[in-house]
Each structure stands twice: as structure tokens, then as C-alpha cells.
Amino acid sequence: MRSKTLLIFLLLIATPLSLQGSLTYYDFSSSTERRTAEYSAQLVGQINQNLDRTLKEMQHLSIMPMYxxxxxxxxxxxxxxxxxxxxxxxxxxxxxxxxxxxxxxxxxxxxxxxxxxxxxxxxxxxxxxxxxxxxxxxxxxxxxxxxxxxxxxxxxxxxxxxxxxxxxxxxxxxxxxxxxxxxxxxxxxxxxxxxxxxxxRGILSNVKFEDKGSLVAVNSRTELFFLENGPGLPPDRYEELASAAALPNESTVRRMELGGKSFLTISDYSDYSDIKIVRFIPLESLLKETNALRTKTMLIGIVCLVLGGGLATYFSYRLNRPLAALKNKMKLVELGNFKQSVQVETGDEIGQLSHNFNRMVEEIDQLVEEVYVIGLREKEAELIALQRQINPHFIYNTLESIHMLAVQGQSERVSDMVTALGRMLRYTVGHECQLVQLREELETAEAYVSIQQLRYGDRLQILFDIEPELLPHEVPKLIIQPMIENAIYHGIGDYDGGKTIWVHAVRFEDCLLLTVRDDGRGMSEAELASLRQSLNRPVAVASTAEQRRDGHGVALRNISQRLALMYGHAYELHVDASLGAGTAFTITIPLPLKEVVQKGRH
Incomplete structure (x- = not known):
């Protein structure tokens, strides 16, 4: 604002000065150029007339022998x-x-x-x-x-x-x-x-030009008769001068560029001798007085601009100082710092604007605090709700396994499964925090694996490959067990042969990579594309019937949605599979983990 105000003041001063100086310079230079052109045209014409007179005498001498x-x-x-x-x-x-x-x-x-x-x-x-x-x-x-x-x-x-x-x-x-x-x-x-x-030279000695210039005499073939180099042109410029003199065979006045300089050219052509006299006048010397006037005008303009600029700077500073302070406070508010206020120095429009700004920032600060607290509570509630969705889904699958063993009369195995299930329920229900140590998550996963091994026996092998230094790191709760569950039910299912599931945890740069991979039946390209697309769909969108048909998809979407809430774009859930070659799920989360909303630790 200050620069704009200063610019306006300077424009108001510079515009009339520039217009006056430009018009004066243009009128004076045009008048000088026109007067010089008219006078030089008369002299050049006189030169050609005197030359014709001499040539006529020579022509008369040349014919005398025949008489x-x-x-x-x-x-x-x-x-x-x-x-x-x-x-x-x-x-x-x-x-x-x-x-x-x-x-x-x-x-x-x-x-x-x-x-x-x-x-x-x-x-x-x-x-x-x-x-x-x-x-x-x-x-x-x-x-x-x-x-x-x-x-x-x-x-x-x-x-x-x-x-x-x-x-x-x-x-x-x-x-x-x-x-x-x-x-x-x-x-x-x-x-x-x-x-x-x-x-x-004799003809030129009787002609007095007002200015210093060059003169060339050529014929219609641009053949040289005489060359007088004046100031502004270096010697040995015949070819350039002769080429420049190749004007129409008539009396003309025009401007021309020669040797990087501007010249006023005046030419006169003689039909009798076929000689064209061309006068080259450097505009630099022609407009010497005009340029001196321009220099004086510019000096006066500069002095006026300096004085006016000083006054404009003073008044623009007085006018824009409170606005600059208000702008700086606005930038701080824009960055999220709402504990700002502007000192009100005057009672004019700017003072009223500052007062209203202070009141607005105070109200915004109060609203932001209220919205922030509400947002934290909503996010915490959403995470807990998503986490608890896993419990009934997991219980449904586990009870189905217990039911099948009970039907088969395997009471001891049923007892072991119920004990392991109780331990898992205490972990899932008793922990309302969103982050747990990787060690705790693996213990729960091992409890779940023990339940499934009671059901499948030697048909199921699960191998853990965990870097020891990663065990204390915090990870989102219940992300490994759903992936193992998915690998068991959809990688092995009712397949009669034995299958293996690998669980890996490694550190790559500043990220933690958790991978659950199986060598089950895998998925076709269409199934893989459908699963990848479903991971981006909220869990609530799926109907009850869909959840029954695709329980593992709901669990994976649940994991993806919770990771998105906790890490934003910093996480990745990648699925890779091929038919007959198994499936691999990889979760990538940053290390060290970001602070998230949680309800305490146990």
C-alpha cells in the first residue's frame, strides 16, 4: 500500500513534467530538422547546378575539335x-x-x-x-x-x-x-x-552549410565521383556511403541508419549529368542544441521528482504506517496465531478498521478453540468406533471355529480356544487407546494364531520375522491380527493342503513396514482390482449383506480408514497378489510415529 501511494504521488509529479519535456523536445527537434532540411536541400541543389554548368563547359570543349x-x-x-x-x-x-x-x-x-x-x-x-x-x-x-x-x-x-x-x-x-x-x-x-x-572542392567552398556532415556524388550506377567525409563517419566508408546514396533519382529528404548512427539525408539529382549529390547530416550534431535543451529539462524534472519524492515518502509513511502494522498482524493471524491485536492510534477510518480487526480476531480465537476441542473429540470417537467394529467381526469368525470343533467333539481344543478368545477380548475391549507397542500387537496376534492352529492343526504354519529394535515402537492397535485372519480364511480356507503365513516387520529409512504374506490360492487380477478399489471406500458404505459376503474386505477397509485418520497421507496399505501364488499385505507408517489422540496408556 505504501509503495502504491508513493507511486501515485510520483506519477502525479512525473507525468506533467514528462509530457511538457517531451512535447518541447519534439517540437524543437522537428523544427530544427525541418529548417536544416530545407536549407540543405537548397544548397545541394545549388551544388548540382554549379556542377552542371562546369560539365556543360567541358562538354563544349570536347566537341570543339570536330569544328x-x-x-x-x-x-x-x-x-x-x-x-x-x-x-x-x-x-x-x-x-x-x-x-x-x-x-x-x-x-x-x-x-x-x-x-x-x-x-x-x-x-x-x-x-x-x-x-x-x-x-x-x-x-x-x-x-x-x-x-x-x-x-x-x-x-x-x-x-x-x-x-x-x-x-x-x-x-x-x-x-x-x-x-x-x-x-x-x-x-x-x-x-x-x-x-x-x-x-x-571549389563548388563546395562557395557553399556554407550550417552543420557538419558528409557529401557524396554518385551516378545512377552508384559509381563514385566525389566523397567528403564529415564528423560522425570513420574513413574508408565509401561502399557504405555509396550504398546509402542509392536513393531514387529525385530530390529527397529522409532519415537513414548508417554505421549504427542516424543521419538526415538530402539528395538532388541532375538529369543532365546523371549525378546525384547526397548530403549526410548526423542527427547527433544536428540536434546538439535540442539535446542540450532536453538535458536541462531532464535535470529540472529530476530535481522536481526528488523534492516531490521526499514529500510523497513522508506523507505515504504517515498514511500507511498503521496499515502496515495491520497487515503484519493479519499475516500472523493467517499463520494461526490468533493472540494478536493492533494498537488504535487514531479515530479515523483506519482506526475504526483496527478496532474492528481486534474484535474479529478475539472472536475467531474463541471459535477456533471451541471447534478444535470438538474436532479432537469427534476424531477420538471415530477411531474408537472403527476399532470396536473389529471385535464383533472377529468374535463371529472365532465362534464359528469353536462351533465346528464342538460339533467334531474336540472339547479340549474348544477349551483352549475359549481361553485364548477371552485373553484377546480383554486386549481388544480393555484398551481404548489407539497406539500400542508392536510387542503387544504381536502377542495378541500370536494368541489369535494359537486359536486358528487349534482348528487347522498342521495345515497352518505361521512364521514371525521381526527386527528386535522395532518391538518398543508404537503402532495402531489391531492391524496385524485382521491381516492374518484374512490370510487364513481367504488364503487357505477349505484348501486341504498345508499353507504358510509370514509376518515381517522391518525398518526402511524413516518408515516401519509390516507385511503379512501367504502362499494360498491368491487372487485373480479382477479380484485384486476390486479389493484395491474397496480399500478407498468407507466401511459405513458397505451394506450388511456385503459385510457378510466380504468380511475380510470390511476388516481391511477398517484398517485403511483408521490409518488415514491417524497419519493422513503419510501411510500406505498395499495389496499384491496373483492367482495360485498367494497374497501379500504391506502397511507403511512413519517413524517416529506422530502424536495422535488417545485416552491414556495401560
Whole structure:
């Protein structure tokens, strides 16, 4: 209750603070992200426009040779591959250099303009110490792209040309096209303009982004033209950046996960150059100010929660202290301790509840004492009644045996049986306690056996196998004799041959095992199942006719019922039998035995 009250107070404080902080953070971050996206989209679009302007100038330079008759004449002269290794004259070199140099004037972004003749000779604005004079463009990786363009200009992504004699090869991107005869459309050569990456750097130097991020320039094939790694991204992430830049060929703004971090991506696509400029802005740096605001809001919220939590703890303690005391007393009452009372400190609802609790516990304590005494008396009476049920049943069977001997004229044996019967009656009637020593129970069983041996003579052999240390232990009264009786009447009965009954008492772990076993006719599976089922049926359920037909079943049920009353689930009465192989009854009871209700000892 105290924790719930404290939780309610804290929720009342935390909920409005959380809502206010969340809404403020969301509005501010959304506004920042939207403003940055709009501004960055304009800048990225401007970058692409400036790049298109530069590429259009390069495209114009690439077409100029086809409008210069002298250039065409020289290329026409050296267009045949059969003229390999043939150098142009000095005059021809000067004319070509003059034409090429006019295109590179005041253009530091151009690394070189190269015109490849058909025989492999390369006319260039660079000298022989910088570039190879003879080259076969068809062996270059970029040639297939130029050839497929079929005379149109094409843009070659970043690469390292093999014709440069540089010790440290640099990356360039190029504008190239085939040079063809205007009239016959015959290919005379190829022009290639290599551009430095300073083209992009120069454009970017004129663009001022508000935030720090990365920029990638790729074409529709995701081929790289330029990469500027910003903070938040480690180097050598071209493949990941290029894959992330594979956005639709249109201007878009979206969020993206890259390298385990979130980025805002702004892209702009040029239909003219087929180049897509993508700006990657780390949300972490973009929302730096927003996160600072969030941190301040959280600190204020934590301070308010601490203050509110202290007040809530104090008031919840004052409110829940009497309830906690009442709850502890209730737990003790639940465990059966009814001698409890709660101190009433106030006159409010909690005080009234405590007063009513004290009165209720007092009344329950009185009722429990009354019910407990009544229950003990009822249990004692039930045990005595069950025990006494054995007496008339046993007397009936014994008198029947005496009657049979009297009819046969065996008066001495009748006298012995009557004497033994009297001794047994004194034991069964004179003892109203439920527990006796195992020694006493065995003496009574031996007296009963002597009666039966007078009747059956040598046909009946009974063997006792008892561990001596078990003799002082207490066992329920009259549990061995009924099992011996059952073994005699239903194991031997009118069978003419001799039979043996074994009585065993052993200790197994903390239990006492009493077994009565015979080698009589046994039982079929159906009879065994019926007997096992009947052991779970109360004795009172059986009718008088059933008891006459199944007297041994009544006795065994009587034993089972008495053991259940005395030991609950701690006992076991097991029957095992097979037809022609005898029957065994085993009782398992705990050691040391539990205290039970009894009327004294003799």
C-alpha cells in the first residue's frame, strides 16, 4: 500500500513534467530538422547546378575539335592503326597544342585534355615527361563506356588513368567522346578531358552549410565521383556511403541508419549529368542544441521528482504506517496465531478498521478453540468406533471355529480356544487407546494364531520375522491380527493342503513396514482390482449383506480408514497378489510415529 501511494504521488509529479519535456523536445527537434532540411536541400541543389554548368563547359570543349578543319586533317592523317609509332611533325604538334591549350587557359581544375589519334599517338597539353605519347585507349577500363556513347559525350567516374607518369597517381573524373568525320561519321580519334576533384572542392567552398556532415556524388550506377567525409563517419566508408546514396533519382529528404548512427539525408539529382549529390547530416550534431535543451529539462524534472519524492515518502509513511502494522498482524493471524491485536492510534477510518480487526480476531480465537476441542473429540470417537467394529467381526469368525470343533467333539481344543478368545477380548475391549507397542500387537496376534492352529492343526504354519529394535515402537492397535485372519480364511480356507503365513516387520529409512504374506490360492487380477478399489471406500458404505459376503474386505477397509485418520497421507496399505501364488499385505507408517489422540496408556 505504501509503495502504491508513493507511486501515485510520483506519477502525479512525473507525468506533467514528462509530457511538457517531451512535447518541447519534439517540437524543437522537428523544427530544427525541418529548417536544416530545407536549407540543405537548397544548397545541394545549388551544388548540382554549379556542377552542371562546369560539365556543360567541358562538354563544349570536347566537341570543339570536330569544328576545327586543321585538327580533323591531322587526326585523319594518323587515324589508321597501321601507322603505329609514327610521330606527327613539329608543325602538326604545334597546331594541336595550340588548339588544346586554348581550352585549358585559366582552368586550373583541368588536369589535362588528351586527343587520342587512331594510331595511338596522344596529343595533350602535357609534355612527354608527364604523359605517355603512345596509348591504346581501347585497353582502358573507361573506353567501353565512351564507345557505347556512339559519339555523344559521356562522364567517366573517379579513376586513375594509366597514361600518366606520376609517381603518386591521383583520382580524376573525365568528360570524353569519340571524334568523328563530320561527313562520313568515321571515327578519327577520341578526346578525353581529365578533371581534378578540385571541381567539387571549389563548388563546395562557395557553399556554407550550417552543420557538419558528409557529401557524396554518385551516378545512377552508384559509381563514385566525389566523397567528403564529415564528423560522425570513420574513413574508408565509401561502399557504405555509396550504398546509402542509392536513393531514387529525385530530390529527397529522409532519415537513414548508417554505421549504427542516424543521419538526415538530402539528395538532388541532375538529369543532365546523371549525378546525384547526397548530403549526410548526423542527427547527433544536428540536434546538439535540442539535446542540450532536453538535458536541462531532464535535470529540472529530476530535481522536481526528488523534492516531490521526499514529500510523497513522508506523507505515504504517515498514511500507511498503521496499515502496515495491520497487515503484519493479519499475516500472523493467517499463520494461526490468533493472540494478536493492533494498537488504535487514531479515530479515523483506519482506526475504526483496527478496532474492528481486534474484535474479529478475539472472536475467531474463541471459535477456533471451541471447534478444535470438538474436532479432537469427534476424531477420538471415530477411531474408537472403527476399532470396536473389529471385535464383533472377529468374535463371529472365532465362534464359528469353536462351533465346528464342538460339533467334531474336540472339547479340549474348544477349551483352549475359549481361553485364548477371552485373553484377546480383554486386549481388544480393555484398551481404548489407539497406539500400542508392536510387542503387544504381536502377542495378541500370536494368541489369535494359537486359536486358528487349534482348528487347522498342521495345515497352518505361521512364521514371525521381526527386527528386535522395532518391538518398543508404537503402532495402531489391531492391524496385524485382521491381516492374518484374512490370510487364513481367504488364503487357505477349505484348501486341504498345508499353507504358510509370514509376518515381517522391518525398518526402511524413516518408515516401519509390516507385511503379512501367504502362499494360498491368491487372487485373480479382477479380484485384486476390486479389493484395491474397496480399500478407498468407507466401511459405513458397505451394506450388511456385503459385510457378510466380504468380511475380510470390511476388516481391511477398517484398517485403511483408521490409518488415514491417524497419519493422513503419510501411510500406505498395499495389496499384491496373483492367482495360485498367494497374497501379500504391506502397511507403511512413519517413524517416529506422530502424536495422535488417545485416552491414556495401560
Amino acid at each position: 576545327d578543319p586543321e585538327v580533323l586533317a591531322i587526326l585523319r592523317k594518323y587515324s589508321s592503326p597501321t601507322l603505329a609509332d609514327r610521330r606527327p611533325s613539329v608543325e602538326e604538334l604545334e597546331k594541336m597544342l595550340l588548339h588544346i591549350a586554348s581550352g585549358t587557359y585559366d582552368r586550373p581544375e583541368i588536369r589535362g585534355i588528351h586527343i587520342f589519334a587512331g594510331n595511338g599517338f596522344t596529343f595533350s597539353n602535357l609534355d612527354a615527361n608527364t604523359i605517355q605519347l603512345f596509348n591504346d585507349p581501347s585497353q582502358q577500363s573507361w573506353y567501353e563506356r565512351v564507345h557505347k556513347a556512339d559519339g555523344a559525350w559521356t562522364l567517366i567516374p573517379t579513376h586513375q588513368p594509366s597514361y600518366y607518369l606520376e609517381r603518386d597517381p591521383q583520382d580524376y573524373f573525365s568528360v570524353a567522346r569519340l571524334i568523328r568525320e563530320p561527313n562520313t561519321n568515321r571515327t578519327l580519334g577520341l578526346i578525353k578531358i581529365d578533371l581534378k576533384l578540385d571541381v567539387f
